[in-house]
Amino acid sequence: MKTSPPRPLRQVTARSSPTLEDLAVAAGVSRSTASRAINGGDRVSPEAQAAVDRAVADLGYIPNRAARSLVTRRTSSIALVIPEPDVRVMMDPFFAVVITGITEALRETDVQLVLLMSRTDDDSSRTLRYLRGGHVDGAIVVSHHKADSWARSLAETGLPTIFIGRPWDTTFDVTYVDTDNVGGGRLAAQHLAGIGRRRLATVAGPADMTAAVDRLRGWKAGLAEAGLPEGPVVHADFTTDGAAAAAHRLLAEDPDIDGIFAASDLMALGVLEALHAAGRTVPGDIALMGYDNHAVAETAATPLTTITQPMVEMAVKAGTMLLEEIEAPGSHPEPVIYSTELVERASTSVAPTASAANA
Amino acid sequence: MKTSPPRPLRQVTARSSPTLEDLAVAAGVSRSTASRAINGGDRVSPEAQAAVDRAVADLGYIPNRAARSLVTRRTSSIALVIPEPDVRVMMDPFFAVVITGITEALRETDVQLVLLMSRTDDDSSRTLRYLRGGHVDGAIVVSHHKADSWARSLAETGLPTIFIGRPWDTTFDVTYVDTDNVGGGRLAAQHLAGIGRRRLATVAGPADMTAAVDRLRGWKAGLAEAGLPEGPVVHADFTTDGAAAAAHRLLAEDPDIDGIFAASDLMALGVLEALHAAGRTVPGDIALMGYDNHAVAETAATPLTTITQPMVEMAVKAGTMLLEEIEAPGSHPEPVIYSTELVERASTSVAPTASAANA
DNA sequence: CGACAGCGTGAGAGCGCTCCCACCGGGTCT
DNA sequence: AGACCCGGTGGGAGCGCTCTCACGCTGTCG
Numbered sequence: 001m002k003t004s005p006p007r008p009l010r011q012v013t014a015r016s017s018p019t020l021e022d023l024a025v026a027a028g029v030s031r032s033t034a035s036r037a038i039n040g041g042d043r044v045s046p047e048a049q050a051a052v053d054r055a056v057a058d059l060g061y062i063p064n065r066a067a068r069s070l071v072t073r074r075t076s077s078i079a080l081v082i083p084e085p086d087v088r089v090m091m092d093p094f095f096a097v098v099i100t101g102i103t104e105a106l107r108e109t110d111v112q113l114v115l116l117m118s119r120t121d122d123d124s125s126r127t128l129r130y131l132r133g134g135h136v137d138g139a140i141v142v143s144h145h146k147a148d149s150w151a152r153s154l155a156e157t158g159l160p161t162i163f164i165g166r167p168w169d170t171t172f173d174v175t176y177v178d179t180d181n182v183g184g185g186r187l188a189a190q191h192l193a194g195i196g197r198r199r200l201a202t203v204a205g206p207a208d209m210t211a212a213v214d215r216l217r218g219w220k221a222g223l224a225e226a227g228l229p230e231g232p233v234v235h236a237d238f239t240t241d242g243a244a245a246a247a248h249r250l251l252a253e254d255p256d257i258d259g260i261f262a263a264s265d266l267m268a269l270g271v272l273e274a275l276h277a278a279g280r281t282v283p284g285d286i287a288l289m290g291y292d293n294h295a296v297a298e299t300a301a302t303p304l305t306t307i308t309q310p311m312v313e314m315a316v317k318a319g320t321m322l323l324e325e326i327e328a329p330g331s332h333p334e335p336v337i338y339s340t341e342l343v344e345r346a347s348t349s350v351a352p353t354a355s356a357a358n359a
Numbered sequence: 360m361k362t363s364p365p366r367p368l369r370q371v372t373a374r375s376s377p378t379l380e381d382l383a384v385a386a387g388v389s390r391s392t393a394s395r396a397i398n399g400g401d402r403v404s405p406e407a408q409a410a411v412d413r414a415v416a417d418l419g420y421i422p423n424r425a426a427r428s429l430v431t432r433r434t435s436s437i438a439l440v441i442p443e444p445d446v447r448v449m450m451d452p453f454f455a456v457v458i459t460g461i462t463e464a465l466r467e468t469d470v471q472l473v474l475l476m477s478r479t480d481d482d483s484s485r486t487l488r489y490l491r492g493g494h495v496d497g498a499i500v501v502s503h504h505k506a507d508s509w510a511r512s513l514a515e516t517g518l519p520t521i522f523i524g525r526p527w528d529t530t531f532d533v534t535y536v537d538t539d540n541v542g543g544g545r546l547a548a549q550h551l552a553g554i555g556r557r558r559l560a561t562v563a564g565p566a567d568m569t570a571a572v573d574r575l576r577g578w579k580a581g582l583a584e585a586g587l588p589e590g591p592v593v594h595a596d597f598t599t600d601g602a603a604a605a606a607h608r609l610l611a612e613d614p615d616i617d618g619i620f621a622a623s624d625l626m627a628l629g630v631l632e633a634l635h636a637a638g639r640t641v642p643g644d645i646a647l648m649g650y651d652n653h654a655v656a657e658t659a660a661t662p663l664t665t666i667t668q669p670m671v672e673m674a675v676k677a678g679t680m681l682l683e684e685i686e687a688p689g690s691h692p693e694p695v696i697y698s699t700e701l702v703e704r705a706s707t708s709v710a711p712t713a714s715a716a717n718a
Numbered sequence: 719c720g721a722c723a724g725c726g727t728g729a730g731a732g733c734g735c736t737c738c739c740a741c742c743g744g745g746t747c748t
Numbered sequence: 749a750g751a752c753c754c755g756g757t758g759g760g761a762g763c764g765c766t767c768t769c770a771c772g773c774t775g776t777c778g
Binding site: 019020021031032035036039063064065066067068069070071072 | 733734735736737
């Protein structure tokens with residue numbers, strides 16, 4: 001066009017990819033038409049569409065996402081927010097499973113998954129800033145602790161957000177998916193009662209995590225329904241070592257218990273250790289249950305009876321719900337709760353096992 | 360300025376975040392100066408800088424990434440590419456560890472991690488398109504199989520790329536980090552030879568994966584150095600079940616072996632099962648080693664002697680190398696190889712263990 | 719005392735895209 | 749027959765940012 005200015009209008013950078021303009025020229029249509037053809041082809045004649053399609057193939061055209069999202073205010077990406085990725089969270093297959101599920105939900109879309117892990121407080125304010133900055137269209141937050149207060153401020157920004165695991169604070173407008181931890185806890189109580197154990201105890205998780213609280217609640221309810229007393233409750237931090245220590249305390253206070261429900265498989269492992277150290281056999285003297293159906297539950301010295309939960313489905317659901325929420329904001333769907341199932345293994349079998357004979 | 364056009368120049372969208380222009384006005388400087396102040400503050404007077412800083416805080420200004428990357432051609436994000444996230448890969452803590460490490464490397468930067476998982480061929484061409492589309496500044500590829508041919512085409516696009524795990528094909532210009540799988544295999548041979556085992560066999564991984572091939576190579580070298588014959592080699596697919604089947608074959612062919620090296624802990628678990636099923640004790644009859652120092656190695660019925668590798672460090676290194684490569688393209692650093700260590704547990708202890716008495 | 723750096727600054731163009739609007743032409747309705 | 753609609757199209761503005769360039773202004777040197 002205006003050739004008068006001395007400096008070149010566009011430096012031909014060596015390996016710059018073709019622009020929409022180039023595409024349009026190649027296809028013999030206008031930039032507008034090319035754009036329409038690319039984006040679903042509404043109000044585009046078949047001929048024009050075909051010409052653009054061919055040009056796309058020829059040029060290897062790939063739309064510039066930055067330019068697009070600059071004007072649409074959409075980024076075609078969502079964030080997976082993982083607060084406090086401590087060792088526990090990381091070693092759980094949980095993490096991998098959540099990612100797999102979300103990826104699965106995203107697979108037919110061109111939405112990308114951005115990972116946001118905040119270890120420190122500093123990180124989490126950065127994370128928050130990032131989320132508020134409009135860098136993603138939505139977020140999935142793996143909720144853990146009572147202390148995740150910023151979850152609330154996040155939700156308040158209006159960014160479409162789905163929580164995986166019920167957040168501690170649900171007084172604000174929040175949608176989440178979760179597994180039925182109450183039901184799982186009840187299942188554990190029912191099972192142990194069902195195999196004739198009567199003096200039951202539990203090693204519960206931290207009192208500031210909804211999953212732990214719910215499992216404990218279900219456990220108590222199950223005991224009550226079975227007509228059994230509530231029995232001793234000790235708390236641990238979802239780690240193997242923590243649970244071992246808790247189990248020792250338990251045995252010291254109530255030496256005659258005959259069944260223990262540990263609120264996670266990793267903790268059950270610790271309990272198992274402690275029981276063996278104390279000379280008790282499993283399940284001979286004490287029947288033991290875990291929770292999660294973690295890989296170690298199956299490979300443990302005494303394979304653990306445990307509770308399994310459809311985590312992949314849950315993550316997929318979180319992904320699809322988020323996509324829907326992004327597509328049609330304002331709809332505030334109900335929480336989705338997935339039910340849990342019992343997985344029976346040797347640690348609660350009635351007959352003594354080989355490893356029980358170990359001790 | 361030009362008030363003549365009938366339509367408003369800028370629709371005041373309800374909750375649109377402040378722009379650089381707004382910032383500049385608030386700070387009483389020009390857009391250019393505001394921009395400079397934000398980006399390192401080069402050639403900006405202290406007063407202007409202070410004014411901008413204050414305005415940033417007041418307005419809660421967050422730069423629009425899309426606009427920025429539109430002009431800079433930088434996205435401030437990198438991709439983690441995981442080809443074929445099958446069950447095996449997912450259940451490994453490997454996955455989580457890699458992500459943790461990379462996140463760690465990124466933490467002082469504002470670079471974001473985008474996850475690209477391609478399960479199907481269809482996915483992987485999409486992945487490739489995405490990477491070539493300039494949507495990320497670089498990529499870290501978790502390399503697995505011989506068949507990952509597109510890794511090459513990726514590398515050829517000139518996108519800064521680091522492989523985690525030596526790619527099968529290194530004839531092209533490729534930088535990678537890896538653990539010393541050869542050394543690890545050798546360590547296994549040395550250890551088993553060291554405790555007096557003489558008729559050694561291995562359950563190796565798939566022959567199309569570099570990690571498996573390297574471990575096997577190291578194993579053979581170690582045997583040779585110990586003056587032992589090469590012994591039987593069976594291949595399995597890195598799964599527990601596959602390894603169990605392989606172990607059965609092994610026992611059928613060579614009933615008198617007294618030591619087995621499984622190229623992964625998960626496989627060692629399968630071997631352990633098979634041995635017990637065949638009435639062999641571990642380590643009494645047969646000493647057993649795994650590889651990876653997976654969580655199950657410790658919790659297995661007979662805790663496994665295994666090889667540990669600094670995976671987090673490796674992942675961190677991959678991250679920092681990528682950042683460097685992005686910063687200063689063209690530098691083609693040497694591959695970095697991390698050494699491995701032996702972790703001794705009951706499965707190779709000389710004295711028979713309790714669980715050995717099980718069988 | 720005039721020329722010349724060089725720092726700090728602002729104007730303006732433009733990154734690649736979408737979207738609004740005006741336009742054209744052929745069918746349909748009154 | 750004229751008004752109208754509507755599918756298909758192109759022109760043009762503008763998203764929010766960076767970056768080049770030109771312009772003062774102060775200080776320093778010849």
